Amino acid sequence: MARSEKAERERLRCQLQANGAPFAQIVSEMGLRFRARPRTAWRYALGWEQWKAVRAYRAVNTAARIDDSRISKWESWPHGGARPSLENLAALALTFGHGCTVADLLDDADLEHFSPAERQLVRDTQAGAYASGLSTDATLEWAERVRQGVADPARYADTGLIDALRLQLETAKALDGRYGAASALPSTLGVIGGLRAVAPHVSDGVRGVILTLGAEAAEFAGWLFRDLADSAQASYWYDQAMEYAQLGGDMSMQGFVLLRKSQMAFESRAGHQVVMLSRAALNGPWQLAPHVRAEALLQATRGALMVGQQIDLERALDEARSAAQGGGLMLREASCWIEAGKPEHAAELYETALATTSISVRDMGYYRSRQAVALAQAAEPDLAAQRAGEALSTAARTGSRRTQRVVQETRTALVPWQSRDSVAALNNALSLRPSPTP
Numbered sequence: 053m054a055r056s057e058k059a060e061r062e063r064l065r066c067q068l069q070a071n072g073a074p075f076a077q078i079v080s081e082m083g084l085r086f087r088a089r090p091r092t093a094w095r096y097a098l099g100w101e102q103w104k105a106v107r108a109y110r111a112v113n114t115a116a117r118i119d120d121s122r123i124s125k126w127e128s129w130p131h132g133g134a135r136p137s138l139e140n141l142a143a144l145a146l147t148f149g150h151g152c153t154v155a156d157l158l159d160d161a162d163l164e165h166f167s168p169a170e171r172q173l174v175r176d177t178q179a180g181a182y183a184s185g186l187s188t189d190a191t192l193e194w195a196e197r198v199r200q201g202v203a204d205p206a207r208y209a210d211t212g213l214i215d216a217l218r219l220q221l222e223t224a225k226a227l228d229g230r231y232g233a234a235s236a237l238p239s240t241l242g243v244i245g246g247l248r249a250v251a252p253h254v255s256d257g258v259r260g261v262i263l264t265l266g267a268e269a270a271e272f273a274g275w276l277f278r279d280l281a282d283s284a285q286a287s288y289w290y291d292q293a294m295e296y297a298q299l300g301g302d303m304s305m306q307g308f309v310l311l312r313k314s315q316m317a318f319e320s321r322a323g324h325q326v327v328m329l330s331r332a333a334l335n336g337p338w339q340l341a342p343h344v345r346a347e348a349l350l351q352a353t354r355g356a357l358m359v360g361q362q363i364d365l366e367r368a369l370d371e372a373r374s375a376a377q378g379g380g381l382m383l384r385e386a387s388c389w390i391e392a393g394k395p396e397h398a399a400e401l402y403e404t405a406l407a408t409t410s411i412s413v414r415d416m417g418y419y420r421s422r423q424a425v426a427l428a429q430a431a432e433p434d435l436a437a438q439r440a441g442e443a444l445s446t447a448a449r450t451g452s453r454r455t456q457r458v459v460q461e462t463r464t465a466l467v468p469w470q471s472r473d474s475v476a477a478l479n480n481a482l483s484l485r486p487s488p489t490p
Contacts, residue, residue: 061086061096068281075150090157091136092127094148109147130165138170142238177271213250214261217243221269229412231277232450240276243269263300267293271309278316279414281453286316303338310336311348318354319454326355346376350384357391365392382407383419386426395429402426417446421458428465436462438476 064085068078075097083093095105102120106109109118125133126140138154155174161432208352210288221243228236247266251259274289290309292465297305314329330351333340340348349372356363369385386401402423406416427436440462447455463482 057086062099065097065099079156089127090162091144092157094152094157095123095127097231098148105147109144135165138174138234139155139238143242191431214258214265215248217246218271218435220263221265221272225272227274228276228279229414230450231413232414232452233279234451237273237276237280240269240273244273250464260300263296264302264305267296267300267302267305270296271305271312274309278319279452279454281317281457283320287313290316303336304340304344307333307336307338307340307348308344311344311351314348314351314355319360319457321358323355323358323383326358327352330355342375342377343379346372346381347384349375350381350388352393353357354388357388363392365389366465380405383409383411387422390422390429392428395426398426399423399430399432413446414450414452417443417450417452418455420446420454421462424462425465428462433466433469433472434474436466437472437478440478441481444478 055452061082064081065078068081068195073081078097079090079093082088082096083090084149086093086096088096095102098105100108102123105123106118108119109123122134126136126144127133129135136291141154141157145154145157158166163174166174212408220239220420224236224239224243244266247262247269251262251266254262270289270293274293277283277285277289290313294306294309297303297309310329310333314326314333317325318327330348333348334345334352349368352364353365353372354369357365365388369381371387372381372385382405386405389395389398389401402419406419406423411419422441424436424443427433427439430436440459443455444459446452447459459478459482463475463479466478469475470479
């Protein structure tokens with residue numbers, strides 16, 4: 053590009069900043085004056101050349117491996133270049149800061165090349181950013197703290213930076229429950245990247261807090277990949293969470309990660325792993341929070357039932373309720389009754405719990421799918437197909453492949469009734485969706 057145009061862009065940017073123009077206006081003016089499409093306009097508004105955008109991207113997203121040519125290809129697409137994934141775009145938005153979202157980096161020409169489901173995810177993620185409750189000022193402050201902390205950890209990696217990263221992680225958790233794992237994953241990995249970037253350069257006291265937050269973020273990343281049915285990535289991030297917890301001296305997180313690994317083993321029907329991991333969580337040298345200990349007790353019970361051990365289930369449930377100190381366990385208990393060969397009772401528990409318990413949209417879909425399995429095993433094919441259809445609809449909204457897998461289990465259990473209209477309708481709905489392979 054001609055040097056004169058670059059100088060003109062810088063002159064305009066400085067003039068707009070001096071006049072107090074909002075950043076969104078600077079982006080808009082860059083797009084209009086220089087016929088720049090969204091991703092390029094945002095870079096121009098920041099005054100960045102492509103190499104600087106690459107450096108900033110790597111600083112905020114430390115696992116990324118990109119170079120100048122990749123940025124150029126993303127900016128050129130769809131008129132040449134290469135299409136960025138939604139994860140790439142979310143990471144780029146995080147890099148640009150100033151409240152930038154994925155939707156801000158796309159125009160109509162871009163969106164034509166995305167599937168309807170991807171376009172809906174862009175809209176949902178945009179809505180989620182507003183629904184999260186973060187004001188523009190708060191978003192700007194968070195982005196600025198992260199950039200300062202990564203650029204000069206010795207000076208800026210303080211409690212303010214940690215608080216900003218924690219706020220971003222909590223926002224990601226809220227997005228996950230409402231809009232699904234894909235909406236939360238880029239910002240979660242961004243939090244981990246920021247923590248990794250500053251950890252080697254801070255005092256021991258600050259490093260301990262960073263590692264504790266890193267363990268929490270890595271555990272959450274593991275959960276997100278579990279819901280996306282990517283067991284390899286889930287295992288990697290659970291291992292990272294365990295390492296961070298050990299380095300930071302967070303004993304209880306180590307027990308919690310073992311519980312999470314036990315839950316993942318259940319999803320792959322590895323009964324002995326369920327037992328060993330849940331018992332390790334219960335017997336380790338840490339104090340589990342009451343609700344975590346209760347869940348671990350139920351998980352050990354569920355694993356024992358899976359491998360054919362004789363269990364006094366009522367007594368085991370009473371022990372878990374006592375450990376929970378009042379926390380609701382009905383949804384977890386229902387799963388134990390399925391393993392005990394009492395699907396009718398499990399289905400009733402799911403119905404009661406889902407009518408009286410406040411849970412996320414994503415979790416509602418998952419537990420509806422578990423209820424559908426219980427109903428199918430209880431020879432209630434029409435209601436099972438109905439509940440599975442409800443779960444599948446929610447899974448489509450949140451992208452939960454874990455839920456879709458359980459709906460597939462329901463279809464298998466409904467094979468004896470496949471001639472019924474309700475079951476045929478479920479089979480047809482599943483045929484329109486890709487198989488949730490890991």
